[in-house]
Amino acid sequence: MAGKLLFSFDELTQKDKSVKVLEKHFKRAGANVVSVDVEPRIKRASGVSYREISLTFSDSQVVKLRIKRPGDIYQVMLNRKVMPLRHQDDHAKAIGEIMQAMEKGRTAFQKRMAKAKVKxxxxxxxxxxxxxxxxxxxxxxxxxxxxxxxxxxxxxxxxxxx
The missing domain is CATH 1.20.5 (Single alpha-helices involved in coiled-coils or other helix-helix interfaces)
Incomplete structure (x- = not known):
């Protein structure tokens, strides 16, 4: 991937060019993105203002990217758990790390989903x-x-x- 993937914090929507590029990179990595949701509200935690991009995949796993004001990703959550990344600056490698974590935890995630009772x-x-x-x-x-x-x-x- 040439250059950093930067998001427009104030004008972040599902139709944003950088969101489409992100979706395309996940598809290239072999993940089928079913839906992309962008949280319209600005949230704040630990003194950092951020917005969330939620990517739901075909196996129901969810990746949430927390975008801070400058437009870069400051935190990644995989299935509601914070996921540390080794390659924060290289987004292609970061997406590869996320894909590996999804593959590694897929069976446990599916077992958890099967046990969950829907009321x-x-x-x-x-x-x-x-x-x-x-x-x-x-x-x-x-x-x-x-x-x-x-x-x-x-x-x-x-x-x-x-």
Whole structure:
């Protein structure tokens, strides 16, 4: 990669040229970027103002890049954990490091995702209890119809024999 990858801090959006270049570098490295989100708010931690770029990959792993005011990356988070980089100045090598960490932790990440239980929102209800009640009513109605048919049959049989 020629030169440093610098971001425009104040005008950082998903359509920014440097964000597109970043996405392209990850694709070249072999990662399928599914979505790119840029946090519109400026956050502050440890005396550093930053904005976040979130890259979500096809295997659901998330890389967050924290961009500080001058436009360079000051922190990288992989799946909510801070990731130290050896090659902060060479972005091609840094992306390679991130890719290696993603490969190395993929199986553990997928196991964690498989164990995670997803709760339905409180307002969302399943149709099973209502459907069960309707099916029980239908069953009871059919039982009554069968009983009525048997009674009518029983009434007709003695008349036919006599």
């Amino acid at each position: 339905l929102p409180k307002r969302m209800k399943t149709a099973a209890p209502r459907m069960e009640k309707q099916l029980e009513e239908k069953r009871d109605a059919l039982k009554e119809a069968v009983e009525d048919a048997r009674q009518q049959l029983a009434e007709l049989k003695p008349d036919a024999v006599a």
